[in-house]
Amino acid sequence: MITDPKKPKPKFRLHPVALLNSSRLRRSLADTYDQRNFLKYMTAVILLILSIGSLFYTNDLVDKLEEREEREVILYAELVRTITTSSINENITVLLQVIQDAVSFYQIPVIYVDDNNLASQTINIDFPPTASLREREQIIDEKLELMKQEHPPIPVEIGKGRAGYIYYSNSFLLTQLRYYPFIQLSVMLLIGYLAYLAFSSARKAEQNRVWVGLAKETAHQLGTPLSSLMAWVEYFRSDPNIDPSIAEEIEKDVIRLEMITTRFSNIGSVPIMQEEPVAEIVSNFVSYLQRRVSSKVKFTVDNQLVPEQTASLNKNLFEWVVENICKNAVDAMGGIGEINVTLQAPPLTNQIRIDISDTGKGMTKVNMSKIFDPGFSTKKRGWGLGLTLAKRIIENYHSGKLFVKSSEIGKGTTFRIVLPAKVIED
CATH class of the missing domain: 3.30.450 (Beta-Lactamase)
Known part of the structure; x- marks a missing residue:
């Protein structure tokens, strides 16, 4: 039986087991992160007590x-x-x-x-x-x-x-002893600081290995079903009894999945960076998203960059960051509201600033401090890794910054992306 393409398409739903597994993974990541923070604070407290x-x-x-x-x-x-x-x-x-x-x-x-x-x-x-x-x-x-x-x-x-x-x-001995506690405290603080840097570096390296392994395994697992889907697309095209528009729509989704697979496979590898027109990439991708989210979400782009303004980007990974932030914004608004994207290049800063604002429910200060932690999410579904990976992509690969610029309960949230800009000569 051939499905009528004019009928509304059924919405995709995650299997309950998949939801359960993603929830467990998210809690596991969050618990691991919290435990390490607890150990870090306990070490600092013990060092302070000893000092x-x-x-x-x-x-x-x-x-x-x-x-x-x-x-x-x-x-x-x-x-x-x-x-x-x-x-x-x-x-x-x-x-x-x-x-x-x-x-x-x-x-x-x-x-x-x-x-x-x-x-x-x-x-x-x-x-x-x-x-x-x-x-x-x-x-x-x-x-x-x-x-x-x-x-x-x-x-x-x-x-x-x-x-x-x-x-x-x-006596000289007494003078030495009088200053010794302060020297000792300074040395212990220095040792504690160096230990903190070593601990943080080891923790980040371990997390990077986890994210890289997870991303590459995901890309690998997607490869086989993608090949099968492409074969099915060709089969549908060859069958005169099947509406060609069905094959075209499936092919669009397959292409989309291939792009996602490419993004995952790029994690952990040195991405190819090129000078790209930032405003053009953002505008085109926002237009792409506009057609694929709720029609009750209105997108606006305020481009204040000069046409020739470029930055060193990996297009696929950068679009992934914008997509993650915008989709989180759509979820925060419940599928109804406005998303405003503003692009600026303040003079004398050599920076491009991209502000993505929504009219959603906003965040508390506690959630703002945890929003980029692995496994943290205010949603019932998902792994809580989207914003974590987005931050790593911007900071590790693009030498920029990603942070919450502002958020107010009931009014919305603004994320800011800061990228080093290519200097435009007058």
Whole structure:
């Protein structure tokens, strides 16, 4: 029985099993992506906790070491006072030498200024071997100014209202430890950042392998039924009892499937790029889509490019991107609304900007942040890969950008494609 071509064609419906499988794949991709994001955030949190813990521990260690150095200097000051105010005692002198050795061991810079305001004794103050007396005095004065800003002086009462002062600064070891936590935190942050880059690079490489394998397998699986369909088209043409228009319509669909197969087979391969007239390609393809979507969807193209404006494109892949965005827009509008395509080339930017706007239901900010994630979709059918592949095609193959420019609930969404443009000489 031959079907009357004038009768309305039955709409294509996915088999329930196919719907179930695509839904499962979409959820699996989305779950895998979410799990990896969770691991990434958990790694960052653990690294941050370790860094903060190390910072607090080292600061506590620094505070304890600073207190110990202060006690050493105070003990040294007390012995200086004792020797100064009492008769010479060999035991006290020996003890003073022991304390001086302890201060020297910790490398604590110390300057004792007597009651005549003269630096009569220094410990751990480095002088150049060839420094003159004047140069030594100048170095001591500079060190004193720094010590006065760092710690309050320790008075040494020597009786009769007279007093000397001991000035000191932190040892080099303590200074190192004080800055060590910040250096450590910076290093850990740097390591974390490098680990994040490595993780992201590995994740993207793995995803690319998945998409390439899926695309090429799809192209391969489509090859056999396409060959069979072409044979059926020739058979229908050879049968005088079959309306020729049926064969023509089937052939159009076969050609369409061949183009889709070519697109899938190009994923993962280095596509052939050519300088193409962007406005012409977009306008022609929008006209093609207009005849194949709901008649209640109105397309408009606002071309603000000069006629000679071109960009390096792979026509098949670029048309696929436009098709994905427009079909998502049609679904978002429920088959009723307007799709506006605007092409611009702002001066001094060397860019072509293509805005595709719809009057659909819009997206929440949460959905906007996930719209390009593998497996994410607000529709009940589909794999949630269309926009993911579209973004990869624009960014990986065309060195451009694809993002959601704006979206408002109940008013619609605008996607923007940015392509590097060929400079047009005046």
